[in-house]
Amino acid sequence: MSRRNNKSSCETPVSSRCQEQTSMQDVLKAIQALQQTVNEVRAETVSNREDISNLRGQLANDKSVTHEKKDEIGKIDQDEDERCTAKVVCSGGEGIRLYDLPKFNGNAEQCPLFRASFEDTTKTFKYTNRHNLMHLQECLMHEAKDVVQSLLIYPSNVLAVMKELEFRFGRLDLLIRSQLDKIQQFERVMERNVDSLIALSSLVRNFVAFLSSAKCEQHLNNPILLEQLVYKLPPSKQFEWARHATTLKEYPTIKQFSVWLSEIAKIICLLPQPLCQSKAEKPKITMPATQNYTRRVMYAQNHEMGQENHLEVKCFECAGPHLIVTCEAFLSKNVQQRWVKVKQLRSCFSCLRKGHNVIQC
Structure with a gap:
């Protein structure tokens, strides 16, 4: 019995040691598997970081390209016309930008600019009659639109519209008449209001520049028109002009009158302010409410x-x-x-x- 007990007591430590060794092996295997998993996660994290950095670089490049494109587009728009509002019209699968023409209501002085803008946009951007018809429908106003209302239906009538507008509002005689009306409506300058000569000088210079640009210099030799301009001067300045006109070799012209009047206007502008102020402005006097100052x-x-x-x-x-x-x-x-x-x-x-x-x- 004693021998059996000794054998069993000897076998018990051996089995416990075997169990401890197997458990330790299992733990080591688990640690190795965990370490392997951590290494894989680290590798994936590194690759993900590289991908993220690459994406950030691509986004930064895209943003820089976008800013460059925006700057280029902004420069192009400024060069073309900052006031123009662009519209996109699809024609044959391509986008065409339509720039608005200046508004035209029938004023004869606006007609040359309107016609030049129409011709320039048509030539530069190669607009068709359909595009130009859309332009005309939007920019014509009031009397100008009423005159060609029936012609703004079909694109084939675009040339007829421009000819009608040119005949009704863009004739040279209408432009000259509008400039003459400004001169006739200008009030005569009085002695006590000599600073109005500055405005008269600007009006005459603009009139001379208009006739020169319109190639109508023959009107600058009109003695009746020159007499009307001289009549706008105060009596003292009329005398000074007559004395200056006698020094001219040929007959005085409106252009020579404009040069002389510009010199007078420069002198008036250089006068001290109290001397240059108009005396025509009457001081307001406050009358008592109990009296009738009729x-x-x-x-x-x-x-x-x-x-x-x-x-x-x-x-x-x-x-x-x-x-x-x-x-x-x-x-x-x-x-x-x-x-x-x-x-x-x-x-x-x-x-x-x-x-x-x-x-x-």
């Missing part, structure tokens, strides 16, 4: 004076309740005596009231 002339009839309001008035001659213009004592005097009295009272020479002068009356 202008009266010295030769007014008595029944007109009777229309004065019911406010109390006092005669400066006899202190009676009436105006001095109706005072019998004042009217009984002769003209010289009345003149002396008005100057003593410092009254207005027009209405014989105080508080202002004849310019402010």
